[in-house]
Amino acid sequence: MPNCLIVGVGPGLSQAIAQRFARGGYNLGMIARRADLIEQLSEKLQVQGAQTAWATADAGNEAELLDAIKSIEGMIGQTDVLIYNAAVMHAAGPLDLTSRALRREFEVNVVGAFAASGAVAPNMLRKGKGAILFTGGGLALEPYPEWTSLAAGKAALRSLAFSLFKEMSPKGVNVAVIAVCGIVKHGGLFDPARIAEEYWRLATAADGLADRELIFQPAGSDPHYNDPERVHVTTSITPEHARK
Template sequence: MQTVLIIGAGAGISGAVARRFGREGYKIGLVARSASALELQSNKLTAAGMAACFETADAGDLPRLQYAIERLTEQLGPIDVLIYNASVMRPASPLELSTEQLSHEFSVNLLGAFQAAQQVAPSMIKRGFGAILFTGGGLALEPYPEWTSLALGKAALRSLSLSLYKELSPKGVHVSVLAVCGIVEPGGPFDPDIIAAEYYRVATAPKGIEDREVIIQPDGTDVFYNDPDRRHAGTTLPPSHVRETVKP
């Protein structure tokens, strides 16, 4: 039985991803800050006939995150798929954001992903297969000042993912960053179950360079969703994947 480890486990994308992998027979490891929320999620998965366990950790608390991954690896066995979905979504402009706040949020938005990948990669390399998936976002492609910290984190996460892809792909381990470019909500174009299906596809399909970065941007969706009032229309370009057809 294969294993999936989800860091930043919650009710949205992570919950849908856990259910999708669980239905495919994966053992599921969950990491998040809230023990009560994790217990509820784990119990629901178990009630549905899926094997799930959890450990609490703030993704930015690197010693605690390391311990949580070690404990779940002991319970589940080697990790076959790592999904990093943790982030801090707190608005602040470049001139308002303090270095202390940026440092703290960067520990969640990037450093936790960096450490988690370093922990699981050696076993994947040894076995010659595995997948590491990071949740990216549109802010890595076109940042906005209101979301300076998150945009910096997502841009750095994108760079980390592409570097890891180049390092690990020749060794049988696929790495991908999936940029979810919209608001996740059930029934909409960014329905979590639809997104979870894409995560499963990327983790399990034959691996190619085209899947090192997956931009989830259904036709007709608002590429400027991070600036709904168009405050920055005069200083914004559409991201390159839609620049041919969309104007601010």
């Protein structure tokens, strides 16, 4: 069975992604900071018939993250699909954010994705197939000052994804960033199971995926979800994809 490794496992989107890949016949490797979250999910996935392996690590600590990946691959085998879903969501404006916080959050939001990709990419390139998918966000397309650090991180993650796409897609490896432009909520337009289907589609598409970015912004959803009080409506540009 092929293996899917998810970095940044939590109760929402990543859980839905794990369950979708388990239904598709994948074994699951999972990394999170909290063991209790992964233990519960692991039990559910095993009921679905998937083999699971997990480890705890701080995605912003490269040594911990790489050790966790190595440990998981030692249990279930090399990674066929990597999904990087880790992020730090701390609100702070550009004049309030400290350099220390920005560096720390950048380690999780971007550097961890870079390190995880570097760990699994060589094997994918040797085989000429595989997939690396990043969870992006609408803040990469239109930042809001309250989320300066996360917006900068998602923008950098988007750039990293594009660079990897240009390097790896011609060699058979699917690389894409999924910009989820809304609040993930069960039963809503951003239902995690619905979004998970897009991860599955991108990961299992023909080798050498043509699409480097998916902007998930369903018709009728709010393009200003990061600015619920509409404080910045007059100073922000509604993203082109949301004007249609």
